[in-house]
Amino acid sequence: MPRLVLTAVLSLFTLACQGASQADPSSIAAAEAREAAARPSENSAPPSSGISQDPTIPQTADGAFTPGRPPTFTYEVIAAYPHGTEDFTQGLFIAEGVLYESTGQVGRSHLIRHSILGNAEEVRMPLPPHVFGEGSVAVGDKVISLTWRDGVGHVHALDTLEMIGEFPVAGEGWGLTYDGTRLIMSDGTNRLRFLDPNSYEEIGDQKIFVGTRPLPRLNELEWIGDQLWANIWQTDVLARIDIETGQVTGFANLSGLYPGRRQGFDEVLNGIAYDPKTDRLFVTGKNWPQLFEIRLTLAPIE
Numbered sequence: 234m235p236r237l238v239l240t241a242v243l244s245l246f247t248l249a250c251q252g253a254s255q256a257d258p259s260s261i262a263a264a265e266a267r268e269a270a271a272r273p274s275e276n277s278a279p280p281s282s283g284i285s286q287d288p289t290i291p292q293t294a295d296g297a298f299t300p301g302r303p304p305t306f307t308y309e310v311i312a313a314y315p316h317g318t319e320d321f322t323q324g325l326f327i328a329e330g331v332l333y334e335s336t337g338q339v340g341r342s343h344l345i346r347h348s349i350l351g352n353a354e355e356v357r358m359p360l361p362p363h364v365f366g367e368g369s370v371a372v373g374d375k376v377i378s379l380t381w382r383d384g385v386g387h388v389h390a391l392d393t394l395e396m397i398g399e400f401p402v403a404g405e406g407w408g409l410t411y412d413g414t415r416l417i418m419s420d421g422t423n424r425l426r427f428l429d430p431n432s433y434e435e436i437g438d439q440k441i442f443v444g445t446r447p448l449p450r451l452n453e454l455e456w457i458g459d460q461l462w463a464n465i466w467q468t469d470v471l472a473r474i475d476i477e478t479g480q481v482t483g484f485a486n487l488s489g490l491y492p493g494r495r496q497g498f499d500e501v502l503n504g505i506a507y508d509p510k511t512d513r514l515f516v517t518g519k520n521w522p523q524l525f526e527i528r529l530t531l532a533p534i535e
């Protein structure tokens with residue numbers, strides 16, 4: 234099958250999802266109340282043991298997604314690169330063709346410039362030893378990074394990765410990406426916040442649903458074309474999101490990508506980086522031994 238450029242796939246998805254149910258405000262409110270009561274917390278015990286699929290994702294017993302629901306992408310591995318098993322991946326992005334990563338855990342959090350694509354020297358810049366690093370993204374000549382529960386975001390120079398500023402963050406910080414106009418951040422719920430890319434102040438938000446059902450645990454983020462892609466914490470599933478409507482417009486199940494047997498619940502898929510200039514897509518997970526270049530293709534619709 235010829236390679237499908239992601240931007241072309243976007244339009245196919247739009248057509249395929251026209252039959253998806255629309256959100257009803259009353260059912261959304263009830264579902265959100267249930268979700269708030271059961272809100273998980275990243276980096277703590279998972280809601281269930283093992284690596285499982287998110288129960289909010291419509292799925293039949295044989296793993297196929299329910300007809301009429303958002304369609305799925307299949308994946309193909311293009312290349313595999315080494316990834317540090319000490320690196321608790323919280324952010325992954327590409328700037329000027331170079332791959333960057335931010336990692337978590339107190340005392341082990343770093344901002345990393347990777348050499349694995351062969352176009353840069355590796356730099357590992359420690360974050361302050363007391364913080365728990367989270368998502369990150371480049372905006373111009375700066376890198377913006379979040380912390381989990383430290384109430385602060387950091388600004389770094391892209392060329393040196395040195396910290397040059399900070400800003401307050403309300404609540405928890407999880408994933409971060411940039412759509413060219415706004416920073417988009419997740420906090421573990423189904424609510425995404427928009428931040429001004431210069432002042433880092435909140436300028437809006439959007440709640441994410443599959444039909445009428447909230448999709449919580451949104452984690453690392455990536456802006457691809459005109460859609461948002463998100464990891465879903467504690468799953469190997471990516472969600473594609475129309476940020477203007479808040480609706481999920483597709484899923485990519487990357488189960489099977491992790492090489493071998495996982496050691497613990499922390500080792501989940503997290504980290505999406507896309508280079509629009511080369512149409513290359515990279516993913517990895519927390520403490521995964523490998524980072525993958527993959528290609529996503531829209532699965533045939535039954």
Ligand SMILES: [Ca+2]
Nearest residue numbers: 325454455505
């Ligand atoms: Ca990303």
